[in-house]
Amino acid sequence: MNESHPAVDAEEALARLEQRLARVELILGLDAVPPRKGASTTTGVPVSPTAGSRAVVGELETAVGQNLFANVGIVVLAIGGALVL
Numbered sequence: 001m002n003e004s005h006p007a008v009d010a011e012e013a014l015a016r017l018e019q020r021l022a023r024v025e026l027i028l029g030l031d032a033v034p035p036r037k038g039a040s041t042t043t044g045v046p047v048s049p050t051a052g053s054r055a056v057v058g059e060l061e062t063a064v065g066q067n068l069f070a071n072v073g074i075v076v077l078a079i080g081g082a083l084v085l
Contacts, residue, residue: 025031
C-alpha cells in the first residue's frame with residue numbers, strides 16, 4: 001500500500017494532470033497558460049508525431065455528428081409527419 005502523505009499524492013496528481021493538459025493543448029494548437037510559480041516545468045511523455053492526425057478524426061466526427069445526424073432527424077420527422085396525415 002502507498003503510505004505517503006496525502007498532500008504529496010495530491011501534488012503529484014496535480015503535476016501529472018498539468019502535464020496531460022499541456023499535451024492536450026499542444027495537440028489542439030491552443031495557447032498554453034504559463035506555468036505557475038514554483039510549478040515543475042518538466043514534461044512527461046513526449047507527444048507522438050501522429051498526434052495531429054487525431055484532431056482531423058475529431059473534426060470528421062464533429063461534422064458527421066452535427067450535420068449528418070441532424071439531416072437524418074429532419075427526414076425522419078418529415079416522414080413521420082406525412083404518415084400521421
